[in-house]
Amino acid sequence: MNKKPNKVLDNVEGFCGPYPSDFIDIDISNDPSFIFQNDTEYDAVTLYDSDGNSVSVNSFFECQHYVKGGWDAIPDQINESFFHNSLFVFSLLSIFIGYIAIKKFFLRGII
Amino acid sequence: MFSIQNLKYLKVVLLAVLIIIPFSISDYSDQIKPEKITSDLRFYEINTCSISLNEFLIENPNVIYQDHYKIRFNNYSSIQCFGQITGIDQIGYTFYISIGTNTLLNLFLQSIFWILLISLISKSETFKFNELNIISCSISSLLICTVIYSEQRYYSKVFFEFDLNNNRHLFYVFTYILCISFFVTYIVDSRNNKLINFAPFAYIFMGVFSGMNLYFLTLFFCPLGIKAILKNKKFRGNFVFINLIILFWAFNATSNNYYLKPDKIRGLSSTAYNFLSVSSWSYLMIFSLIGIYLFSANKRKDLSLKLIKNNFVITGFFVIILGYLGSSMPLINFYNYYFFGQTKFGTDNQNLFGVNYWGESEAWRGLFPSAETIGEFFAISLLLIFITNKKNTSNKYLYLCIPFLIVGLYASNNKAALISLVFCIGLYINKKRKLSTRMKLLFISPAILILFYFIRIENLLFSVDFSANKMIEMGIGYGNQAQRSSTIRYLQNLDDSNIFFEILILVFGFFAFIINRSELWGLFFARFNPTTSELFLGSGPFIMSRHYSEIDVLEKKLYTGTPLGFLLPHSSFLSMILFFGLIGTILFFFYLFFNLYRARNFNFELFLICLFIVLNILKSDSILYFPSLLTYIIFFVSLMPKSTK
Numbered sequence: 001m002n003k004k005p006n007k008v009l010d011n012v013e014g015f016c017g018p019y020p021s022d023f024i025d026i027d028i029s030n031d032p033s034f035i036f037q038n039d040t041e042y043d044a045v046t047l048y049d050s051d052g053n054s055v056s057v058n059s060f061f062e063c064q065h066y067v068k069g070g071w072d073a074i075p076d077q078i079n080e081s082f083f084h085n086s087l088f089v090f091s092l093l094s095i096f097i098g099y100i101a102i103k104k105f106f107l108r109g110i111i
Numbered sequence: 112m113f114s115i116q117n118l119k120y121l122k123v124v125l126l127a128v129l130i131i132i133p134f135s136i137s138d139y140s141d142q143i144k145p146e147k148i149t150s151d152l153r154f155y156e157i158n159t160c161s162i163s164l165n166e167f168l169i170e171n172p173n174v175i176y177q178d179h180y181k182i183r184f185n186n187y188s189s190i191q192c193f194g195q196i197t198g199i200d201q202i203g204y205t206f207y208i209s210i211g212t213n214t215l216l217n218l219f220l221q222s223i224f225w226i227l228l229i230s231l232i233s234k235s236e237t238f239k240f241n242e243l244n245i246i247s248c249s250i251s252s253l254l255i256c257t258v259i260y261s262e263q264r265y266y267s268k269v270f271f272e273f274d275l276n277n278n279r280h281l282f283y284v285f286t287y288i289l290c291i292s293f294f295v296t297y298i299v300d301s302r303n304n305k306l307i308n309f310a311p312f313a314y315i316f317m318g319v320f321s322g323m324n325l326y327f328l329t330l331f332f333c334p335l336g337i338k339a340i341l342k343n344k345k346f347r348g349n350f351v352f353i354n355l356i357i358l359f360w361a362f363n364a365t366s367n368n369y370y371l372k373p374d375k376i377r378g379l380s381s382t383a384y385n386f387l388s389v390s391s392w393s394y395l396m397i398f399s400l401i402g403i404y405l406f407s408a409n410k411r412k413d414l415s416l417k418l419i420k421n422n423f424v425i426t427g428f429f430v431i432i433l434g435y436l437g438s439s440m441p442l443i444n445f446y447n448y449y450f451f452g453q454t455k456f457g458t459d460n461q462n463l464f465g466v467n468y469w470g471e472s473e474a475w476r477g478l479f480p481s482a483e484t485i486g487e488f489f490a491i492s493l494l495l496i497f498i499t500n501k502k503n504t505s506n507k508y509l510y511l512c513i514p515f516l517i518v519g520l521y522a523s524n525n526k527a528a529l530i531s532l533v534f535c536i537g538l539y540i541n542k543k544r545k546l547s548t549r550m551k552l553l554f555i556s557p558a559i560l561i562l563f564y565f566i567r568i569e570n571l572l573f574s575v576d577f578s579a580n581k582m583i584e585m586g587i588g589y590g591n592q593a594q595r596s597s598t599i600r601y602l603q604n605l606d607d608s609n610i611f612f613e614i615l616i617l618v619f620g621f622f623a624f625i626i627n628r629s630e631l632w633g634l635f636f637a638r639f640n641p642t643t644s645e646l647f648l649g650s651g652p653f654i655m656s657r658h659y660s661e662i663d664v665l666e667k668k669l670y671t672g673t674p675l676g677f678l679l680p681h682s683s684f685l686s687m688i689l690f691f692g693l694i695g696t697i698l699f700f701f702y703l704f705f706n707l708y709r710a711r712n713f714n715f716e717l718f719l720i721c722l723f724i725v726l727n728i729l730k731s732d733s734i735l736y737f738p739s740l741l742t743y744i745i746f747f748v749s750l751m752p753k754s755t756k
Contacts, residue, residue, distance in 0.1 A: 076189050080272040083190040084283050087219070091290035102240050102297055 016063035036062040047071040134194040137163035145170040160192040182445035186322030214322035247334040252289040261388035269322040304413035313738035318452040332402030360651040361390035371656035375480035384656040396652040407748035420495035434477020455480040463522040475522035486525025533558040578624040579617040585633025596640035649692035683728035
């Protein structure tokens with residue numbers, strides 16, 4: 001198995017499931033007529049691109065190929081994730097600034 | 112320099128912004144413009160999450176005031192879809208307009224709104240910020256996260272694209288709750304001690320987060336309880352006992368997994384019954400109860416009957432006005448629910464004096480989830496007006512609100528509250544005027560006459576055997592032969608038991624019959640299935656999921672055949688037996704009656720209010736609603752002699 005950057009590996013495993021023990025990664029970029037074979041033991045996974053188009057993949061190989069190409073979660077999930085990251089930063093900053101503000105300004109009767 | 116007065120104006124402006132902006136956000140540059148609402152709803156089925164509520168209302172202003180429209184929340188929406196229309200359905204002549212909201216965003220929006228409101232109350236000069244606050248807030252947030260994790264069945268339906276088995280997501284929730292908890296703790300702690308007199312406003316601002324099983328003020332009381340345990344050695348000593356009892360409750364829940372849809376008792380009822388949920392929820396509730404107790408005990412010297420009466424009267428006025436407006440105007444109903452943090456949408460019954468098919472008065476609850484509890488509220492308001500009558504000369508305009516309170520009490524159809532109000536007024540007159548025996552009879556007789564009128568004379572003509580056994584008969588009727596609760600099995604063989612218990616239960620059954628509780632208490636016993644140890648020690652505070660799920664009872668009412676629905680025990684006494692067992696309940700009521708007895712001489716006014724509350728909670732569910740629980744604890748703690756603080 002080729003070595004992959006951790007983030008890509010996490011994404012692939014996150015969307016497609018764990019790498020099969022007998023998995024061999026083949027470079028198909030030079031083969032425009034390549035056809036993905038269905039794996040009957042693999043539960044189909046739906047992936048999305050940034051425009052919200054969806055694709056259903058039927059083998060681990062096909063799935064990892066799409067994930068590496070940028071297909072991943074539903075745009076809604078990505079948006080939610082972005083909003084939650086923002087709320088998280090907002091919460092941490094609020095606690096930090098709030099703590100300083102209470103300490104610094106409360107006795108002056110400002111807040 | 113920015114003056115404090117300007118800051119208050121700024122806060123009011125911010126409050127207005129918070130009401131308007133979240134439901135106005137939309138992509139106004141797109142080509143999608145709202146259409147007039149008709150029975151052809153294709154436009155709104157296609158264009159979901161594209162039109163904000165306010166944008167829609169501008170095109171359809173009739174939705175604001177026509178009562179065949181219902182504006183409802185859809186908490187399972189993306190943050191991007193917040194405040195926008197996620198669909199419209201038509202059932203019969205009624206249109207249901209679904210507005211997308213997001214549970215976790217609600218947590219922030221509602222918190223900011225309520226924090227700003229509390230911050231309008233003037234500050235204490237002596238407040239000192241304590242680093243321990245952050246530690247206690249962190250522990251409390253961790254505890255709430257555990258509760259949320261353990262109640263996955265409930266929360267998975269309200270958290271959009273949020274996996275509670277994902278540690279990162281749990282950490283998000285922890286941070287959000289910590290942030291809100293930090294500010295709530297600061298804002299409530301820093302207000303002056305007169306804050307205790309604002310407790311009646313909790314009947315308007317119930318403060319349940321939309322979509323969550325959590326009250327806003329739990330984020331203040333739980334850290335307060337934790338802080339006391341961390342700080343106080345005496346509390347820490349007693350905490351060992353609390354740990355043991357929680358372990359007992361949690362151990363009994365091992366290998367069970369019952370679920371309860373919390374409905375109108377959301378925020379004060381665990382939705383799950385398993386080891387983790389029982390242990391974490393029990394800690395949360397016990398810390399919160401300790402917090403409420405300490406809050407009341409620390410501030411009770413500032414409890415002023417005159418001030419609290421004024422706030423009761425103002426609140427009563429708004430409960431009626433907002434409740435009535437909400438019943439007829441869908442938009443007010445929607446905003447009432449969201450910004451007051453209600454557990455249930457306000458009533459849509461516009462007839463305050465309605466009667467049913469059999470000519471019986473129908474209870475009207477206004478914006479509160481329970482007609483019975485709001486009836487108690489109106490009666491306490493009237494009692495306070497009566498007993499503080501001569502002391503208040505400051506604001507005569509408040510007396511203009513009295514008719515609203517009388518209408519509220521009448522509309523709530525709470526007969527027990529009316530009888531106990533007349534009874535307490537009789538006691539007050541007797542105490543103040545030192546009446547002769549003849550006059551005593553004259554003043555007490557109205558209460559007795561009203562009592563007989565409501566009980567109905569014909570109900571007293573049944574045989575004692577029939578009346579006393581009616582409750583047991585109903586319990587047997589609602590259960591099924593294949594799966595009887597342990598209580599019903601015991602009650603079925605009552606003749607074999609000790610004569611003392613037999614008499615006690617029959618007296619209880621007779622009492623239930625004359626106050627029209629045979630069916631509800633019979634139903635409670637049909638479900639109540641404790642082991643012997645649970646009968647004595649209970650199954651955990653505010654945990655009803657097992658009670659409602661373990662034993663199957665009939666789904667329709669015995670005599671009318673109408674759906675049973677979610678019927679609460681209608682007795683805080685029975686609820687307490689379920690929560691804390693016989694030992695806990697008897698100790699609690701013994702202590703309560705002991706304090707009542709002691710207080711009757713040194714604080715008669717407060718004694719009367721507490722007596723009224725005790726008489727009423729025996730047959731109402733008021734401890735299951737945070738506003739009444741908070742107010743009643745404040746009154747009870749204020750009644751206790753100062754030496755026992």
